[in-house]
Amino acid sequence: MASSIASPHTAFKRLPLVDIARLFSDAPEQRLSAAEKLGKATREAGFLYITGHGIDPALIERLRQRTAEYFAQPLQTKMRDYIGQSSNHSGYVPEGEEEFASATVDHKEAYDLGFDLQDPALQRPMLGANQWPDLPGFKEDIKAYYEAVLGLSRTLFQGFALALGLPEDSFLRHVNQPPSQLRLIHYPYNPDAPVDRPGIGAHTDYECFTILLPTAPGLEVLNGAGEWIDAPVMEGAFVINIGDMMEVLSNGSFVATSHRVRKVAEERYSFPLFCACDYDTLIAPAPALLREGETSRYEPLICGEHLFAQTAQTFGYLKRRLESGELKLPENAKGLSSFGYKAKYDEVQP
Numbered sequence: 001m002a003s004s005i006a007s008p009h010t011a012f013k014r015l016p017l018v019d020i021a022r023l024f025s026d027a028p029e030q031r032l033s034a035a036e037k038l039g040k041a042t043r044e045a046g047f048l049y050i051t052g053h054g055i056d057p058a059l060i061e062r063l064r065q066r067t068a069e070y071f072a073q074p075l076q077t078k079m080r081d082y083i084g085q086s087s088n089h090s091g092y093v094p095e096g097e098e099e100f101a102s103a104t105v106d107h108k109e110a111y112d113l114g115f116d117l118q119d120p121a122l123q124r125p126m127l128g129a130n131q132w133p134d135l136p137g138f139k140e141d142i143k144a145y146y147e148a149v150l151g152l153s154r155t156l157f158q159g160f161a162l163a164l165g166l167p168e169d170s171f172l173r174h175v176n177q178p179p180s181q182l183r184l185i186h187y188p189y190n191p192d193a194p195v196d197r198p199g200i201g202a203h204t205d206y207e208c209f210t211i212l213l214p215t216a217p218g219l220e221v222l223n224g225a226g227e228w229i230d231a232p233v234m235e236g237a238f239v240i241n242i243g244d245m246m247e248v249l250s251n252g253s254f255v256a257t258s259h260r261v262r263k264v265a266e267e268r269y270s271f272p273l274f275c276a277c278d279y280d281t282l283i284a285p286a287p288a289l290l291r292e293g294e295t296s297r298y299e300p301l302i303c304g305e306h307l308f309a310q311t312a313q314t315f316g317y318l319k320r321r322l323e324s325g326e327l328k329l330p331e332n333a334k335g336l337s338s339f340g341y342k343a344k345y346d347e348v349q350p
């Protein structure tokens with residue numbers, strides 16, 4: 001069913017693919033040329049594959065192995081690192097811990113990791129030292145992947161700035177110790193499950209953009225015509241998608257794209273790294289992106305607070321801390337599903 005809701009995205013039938021190798025070039029004109037291609041795909045779809053990213057396949061292989069080993073353990077063992085013990089949102093997320101606006105529960109479990117900031121004086125609700133499970137090699141291999149992909153995110157932050165016609169370091173100077181989370185997600189497969197539940201319901205990501213590595217089919221992306229488009233696994237490529245905060249930073253030139261994971265037909269893992277700015281960064285459109293006399297279409301956000309507010313409205317352990325008064329939502333916290341076009345589409349095309 002077509003929808004009458006306006007979307008800036010095209011009616012793409014497959015995700016665009018951009019080779020970003022030239023973003024790493026020493027020659028500014030080469031970087032600009034790659035950034036223009038990145039910008040076109042981002043404006044049109046907000047969701048794309050990238051190649052030429054320079055991430056060593058051996059890092060990916062070790063990430064996959066460690067994750068499979070971790071989730072194969074008994075629930076009791078995994079619960080030793082339950083995220084509800086953490087004061088900076090790191091650890092094991094059992095199935096059912098996250099509950100979304102529609103009161104749906106995804107069919108998945110996860111392990112959440114962040115920037116691994118060791119100084120307790122700098123700790124924030126979404127930033128601090130990680131919980132690491134007692135599993136040989138896990139910390140080393142997962143950390144190595146995190147650091148490499150966080151490095152890639154820095155290059156992409158530069159690329160997005162150039163694509164918007166801004167100075168190259170406009171975003172990057174706010175990316176020093178970001179509360180950027182890596183999730184190791186496991187979607188178990190149970191052919192006999194009595195309830196037909198999706199892997200993950202329709203949503204936009206909260207941060208600036210996400211560098212996603214899926215390992216099996218199931219990801220679907222909402223196009224500008226309100227249709228769910230299949231995003232198959234492309235070997236050697238990452239999937240990049242725009243999140244809420246880049247929508248604000250770009251004054252709506254780049255729009256957070258809704259996506260979901262349909263009910264899995266085989267066991268599935270996926271690895272999103274959600275790329276944020278530093279905790280206290282004011283997320284507002286750069287003045288250069290406003291036409292004369294135009295005011296921002298978006299209320300400014302504080303990066304870490306938006307992240308925390310959204311997370312606290314979905315995770316059971318945080319909801320309990322809010323109810324008990326131990327934690328408070330930041331002032332002007334946005335409700336869930338405040339960005340992109342998904343909620344409206346869901347009504348017409350479930």
Ligand SMILES: O=C(O)CCC(=O)C(=O)O
Pocket residue numbers: 183185200205212214219259260261269270271272
């Ligand atoms: O599993 C996937 O492919 C996507 C996961 C996702 O969208 C998320 O965790 O925000």
Ligand SMILES: [Fe+2]
Pocket residue numbers: 203204205259
């Ligand atoms: Fe997502």
